[in-house]
Amino acid sequence: MQQPETLSLDRAAMRPAYDVVVVGSGYGGGIAASRLARAGQRVCVLERGREVPVGGFPSRMPELRRELQVHSGKKRSGSGTGLYDVRLGSDINVVVGCGLGGGSLINAGVALRPDARVFADRAWPDPIREDGLLDLGFARAADMLRPTRYAGAPELTKYRALEAASGVFGKAPVTAPITVSFDDVVNPAGLAQRACTLCGDCCSGCNVGAKNSVAVTYLADAKMHGAEIFTELSVSHVEKLSGGWRVHFYPTADEGEAATVDAKTVFLGAGTLGSTEILLRSRERGLGTSDRLGMGFSANGDIIAFALGGKNRANAVGVGEPPKFTEDPVGTSVAGQIELPDDDDLNASMIIQEGTMPSSVAPLLPVFFIAGGRLLGAAQSLIKGVYKGPLSHLQSFFCVSHDDAEGRLVLKDDAIAVDWPDVASQDVYARVDDALTKAAEFVGGRYIKNPLSATNMGSRPATAHPLGGCGMGETAESGTVNHKCQVFASPTGEETHAGLYVCDGSVMPRSLGCNPLLTISALAERAMVHFARDHNLGFDTEPIRLQAELEATA
Numbered sequence: 001m002q003q004p005e006t007l008s009l010d011r012a013a014m015r016p017a018y019d020v021v022v023v024g025s026g027y028g029g030g031i032a033a034s035r036l037a038r039a040g041q042r043v044c045v046l047e048r049g050r051e052v053p054v055g056g057f058p059s060r061m062p063e064l065r066r067e068l069q070v071h072s073g074k075k076r077s078g079s080g081t082g083l084y085d086v087r088l089g090s091d092i093n094v095v096v097g098c099g100l101g102g103g104s105l106i107n108a109g110v111a112l113r114p115d116a117r118v119f120a121d122r123a124w125p126d127p128i129r130e131d132g133l134l135d136l137g138f139a140r141a142a143d144m145l146r147p148t149r150y151a152g153a154p155e156l157t158k159y160r161a162l163e164a165a166s167g168v169f170g171k172a173p174v175t176a177p178i179t180v181s182f183d184d185v186v187n188p189a190g191l192a193q194r195a196c197t198l199c200g201d202c203c204s205g206c207n208v209g210a211k212n213s214v215a216v217t218y219l220a221d222a223k224m225h226g227a228e229i230f231t232e233l234s235v236s237h238v239e240k241l242s243g244g245w246r247v248h249f250y251p252t253a254d255e256g257e258a259a260t261v262d263a264k265t266v267f268l269g270a271g272t273l274g275s276t277e278i279l280l281r282s283r284e285r286g287l288g289t290s291d292r293l294g295m296g297f298s299a300n301g302d303i304i305a306f307a308l309g310g311k312n313r314a315n316a317v318g319v320g321e322p323p324k325f326t327e328d329p330v331g332t333s334v335a336g337q338i339e340l341p342d343d344d345d346l347n348a349s350m351i352i353q354e355g356t357m358p359s360s361v362a363p364l365l366p367v368f369f370i371a372g373g374r375l376l377g378a379a380q381s382l383i384k385g386v387y388k389g390p391l392s393h394l395q396s397f398f399c400v401s402h403d404d405a406e407g408r409l410v411l412k413d414d415a416i417a418v419d420w421p422d423v424a425s426q427d428v429y430a431r432v433d434d435a436l437t438k439a440a441e442f443v444g445g446r447y448i449k450n451p452l453s454a455t456n457m458g459s460r461p462a463t464a465h466p467l468g469g470c471g472m473g474e475t476a477e478s479g480t481v482n483h484k485c486q487v488f489a490s491p492t493g494e495e496t497h498a499g500l501y502v503c504d505g506s507v508m509p510r511s512l513g514c515n516p517l518l519t520i521s522a523l524a525e526r527a528m529v530h531f532a533r534d535h536n537l538g539f540d541t542e543p544i545r546l547q548a549e550l551e552a553t554a
Helices: 027-038 061-066 116-120 126-130 133-145 157-169 218-224 271-284 364-371 378-384 427-442 517-534 544-553
Strands: 017-023 043-046 068-072 075-077 084-087 093-097 228-230 233-240 245-251 259-268 295-297 303-308 336-340 350-355 395-400 407-412 415-419 446-448 486-488 496-502
Touching: 017 027, 017 245, 017 271, 027 043, 027 218, 027 259, 027 517, 043 218, 043 259, 061 068, 093 271, 116 126, 133 517, 157 336, 157 350, 157 395, 157 427, 218 228, 233 259, 233 271, 233 496, 259 271, 271 407, 271 415, 303 427, 350 427, 395 427, 427 446
Parallel strands: 017 043, 017 259, 043 228, 068 084, 259 496
Antiparallel strands: 068 075, 084 093, 233 245, 245 259, 295 407, 303 395, 303 446, 336 350, 350 395, 407 415, 486 496
16 A cells, blocks of 8 residues: 555545544554544544654754744744644753654654553552553554564664663663664555664654654554544644534644534543643633642653763764765664663662764754863864764763652643642652763763753753653542543542543653653553443454455455
């Protein structure tokens, strides 16, 4: 099967009503759209960002700047459809993706299952542990997203640099499972994908087409099965009708009038910030919810940091497509990780991954480190570039761990904000700082916690893995949604709104301690199984390419 030229339709093609409206198109929204379209439902997907074709992601600094939107309360700079959505808060900064495919477009694609002790936590509803469908959810997500450990990772320069730093922990790194295709393939959605070129630009958007993002997997599958997808439309709130729901939306570009679309069922998959914001606005307009709505926000113990001046070359800056430097392959954005579980205290566990800065950011790196006076040879980098000068020794660390998930998402001037006054004093930050300082010093480098400290973005913790706000619970007293992702209808009890679901990172009732994409996907797949059973529906999960092969030989 051939990939459609575009997945999205013109706004004029939207019908007044559907069986299902899916809000958002990341891992949760994409899965809901795919599975429900396969079940024969008339599905409409609303995405606030735009569709970005392969080859259309930023590869140079001017292009990257155009893709940056920065929010501080109701104030925004940059386009509302910019790929990188930065939310500046008084307590913590949050970075999320904006586009058809959600965060999958600009994440590192690391697909990990959490430590088993995470799901043993009583924060999760009992059926999550007991009905056996979580394992099925992980298996189905892996079948579509196809995480792979790159066999050549240990030979990459940046992997060897991580290996050298790992000596301080007495534990060697392992290759990370990445949602990237390392061979030319026809994927389960029937789309042809090129093999990864090891350019390192996963986090600025894959211009090769090798990354198994939601856009080329679940959303393409949804489109093939009849889902209608619309972009650059932002949802403000949902309204309960006598026999279903009305979704209120407006053009993201702030041009044009607000409009509505009706559905029997609504799945909110707008991400931790987006889904919580929509429900908070809906509650202000009379929708009954749990009092837990907005509570339980977690930064997933995220830290991005650097080691400068180490004795080992790292080669951890992307080269782009076509490549700006060809002498040494970079690899995927993350190729290896040091796993440091704490047998006595789950919350003290951490994973340290080597990271790669996208090629579009390369011109800024000398500026950051010169501005802070941190790199004596930074002037050389302006002359030699980041691939041969001192910045070729720059090591990037992406670390995930655990926090107490005590943040709160609230509406301020009708915009979502994080209220978490003591977040910077969380034990996790001191613990990770100590570990990364030791790793940097072990290879003769200097630990740099945040190169943005000289800017208005740098004095607070930051996360690219926001979780919670619509956390799961046994009842409304302990969660916003139940184990099936159904929204509780009042502050107490088990009653849920018929036809209103949340499927994204917001349903996590605690930190995960690993990159969350696979867990978000598994819980969404699990919710689809329950939805199908509850509504006497069925859907097959056979890849389209296998169906095509069978038809060709029949």
